[in-house]
Amino acid sequence: MADLINVLAPEEQEGTKAVVRNWLKAIGEPVALDEPLVELETDKVTQEIPAPLTGILHEILMQSGENAEPGAVLGRIRLEDASIAAVDAPAAATATQPAHVDQAIRYSPAVRRAIEDYGIDPATVSGTGKGGRVTRGDMDAAHEAALARGPVPTLQPAKAPSLPSTLADKPSSDRRSRFVPHSPMRLAIAEHMQMSVSTAPHVTAVFEADFSAVIRHRDRSKVASGIALSYTAYIVAACVSAMKAVPEVNSRWHSDRLEIFEDVNIGIGTALGNDGIVVPVIRDAQNLSLAGIAARLQDLTTRARANALTPADMRGGTFTISNHGMSGSLVATPIIINQPQSAILGVGKLEKRVVVREVDGIDTIQIRPMAYVSLTIDHRALDGHQTNAWLTRFVETLESWQQ
Template identity: 60%
Template sequence: MTDILVPLEQEGTEAVVSSWLCAVGDVVALNDPLVELETDKVSVEVPSPIAGRLVEILVQPGGQARPGMVLGRVEPVATAPAGLDAPLGAAPPSPPQPQPRDMSDWHSPAVRKALAESGLDPASIRGTGRDGRLTRADVDRAIAAWADKPKAAAAAGITGKSIPHDPMRLAIARNMLKSVQEAPQVTAVFEADFSAIAAHRARHNPDLKAEGIALSYTAYLVMAAARAMQAVPQVNSRWHEDRLEVFSDINIGIGTALGDKGLVVPVIRSVQDLSLRGVATRLQDLTTRARAGQITPQDMRGGTFTISNHGVSGSLLAAPVIINQPQSAILGVGKLEKRVVVREVGGIDTIQIRPMAYVTLTIDHRVLDGHQTNGWLTAFVAALESWPIDAPA
């Protein structure tokens, strides 16, 4: 018998057996792919060292495959594989039919990862593996061809420029794609009247400003979100396959735009223990350091909920605001603007001009349902609209 060996050289830190492409007893030709190995970088097919029959599998799928390890054994057979010794004049055997390309287990992990990161349609790529399977090399070639399209367009007279992705943009892209692939996301929209917090801010901001503290509307949003967690604690949670982990600490991340450089999410920890002044102080420190490029990885760890105040850049409504996985929800706040609203005064409807903004809660529907989502937003809006003007900062 002849050993099937793991290649002595491989790309990647370690390899595991992804799948066996043949079963024990199958007759194979020389160089037929027998087993697929997966590293953190590539997927590799190990071919048969001889023509013969697969008689033994020593390493099952999921097992480690170290360089030089024996994966299985092939014994030579007296007759060639079926179809190779057909009599003259016989019709040639029908080629194997490719399996459906949309089967979840059809592609190897490395191929699935490359497809997810590139966004390419697997049906548009010609597979060179066994039975038309896609290999990582097939996907890499397709990615390279896609990258060359701007050059071809330029040659055809279409002008433009190619801007390589920086590491932050690539990380954002991967995280956003992972979020929408893993979690079914639903968005609810409410409207909030900022009159009460505008009045409170107007009264207390001068005193805090004299101390070097900027009292922004975002600080109120953070405090109101923490109060809404008391009404619906499940919003401050993380989904696990066997349980829901509801956090006691409310650690709120604030989406902070860095212009063309991307976005970071520094985290204000234990908001439930802070005053408005405390939130404003920490928020000012984190956002200032983030925009100066001085934020650290530690400043962005441990978040349990995120606020995206996209209205500061002008948008009235964004839906969905993609969840910052593995969190269960994200709050979106639109542009604050004066709008005409109807308010009842003394039993009579009146038309008033109020500072209003749309607020959204995008939820992981595995964790939360509509009534919980609306309950949280109701509590959040109520906290903003009932803020006492004489409450301490």
């Protein structure tokens, strides 16, 4: 009897739970060592699980949509020679797979979304992923090229699936609606947010920050070592300064003690449109220069939007920034804490506002680039005095930027 080797879910995963999203191989098909075999999706990342060895996919134990606990057996690979595999593969595939397997299922969720958004046939796109696989970045580049040079071959829109009878049979009303199934990422985010609100008493303080000094510095040094300086890089650096003044903010609440972290690992909330939010982490930010922070930030956000983050990129955060002003809001409150952290910073839209400034003892009316900044805390771990002290140092750092 042929030897069977288990395909396991990672023992360590980022997110509240993992869901089997898509098998990239059918039962009976040959697989090569480290070849992408199955996709797992959490509330933060989609991860390809590689084949642990070369062989034949013998058995699929966890189907699409099932929850995969760390270490769970997802399937099994059979160790056999090529001649036996060639005989067994067609029969096994016929017994377990429909005859009209849709080849589009072999693409990642991000690529399949791009197929729907752009109507581009991925078979016409050169893949830059492992083994020539087409990535979301490849699809985005093909779309941009299409806009520049004209149309490319497209897929016919898929016929929308009919609603299940439990929904289709509902009595009609005077309001029209449609049902959009929740993705595993959306369900996991909802669960995590509900847990945070239920666990921690949220309190929010709001300050106002003048970005004049930051803008002057950025205009003088728009590019440092080939890395664009974003406003978020300055915000991360100001967070590091504030942590030195109030280290308790960089902490985790335990029932019998407060754990204060020496390393400042700052997560940056990054929106993926309707797909949800991921939070890649800038590790050891206290040891990085402004240019170093900018470089790390540019790398993480680029890979986040290309669906190329790994679980390691989002593990170990001790504090989080929600730059909600990027989408236009002035104030968002309360911004829900990313458990098990003790606080989260919110940064509103940067806009010119009329303010009063004293010059030589005389009040003057000036136009300054201003933004509301908020710190939402777990009131079990922190009090108003610490919250305001942290925000005071944070704002002072931004407003006195001279280096």
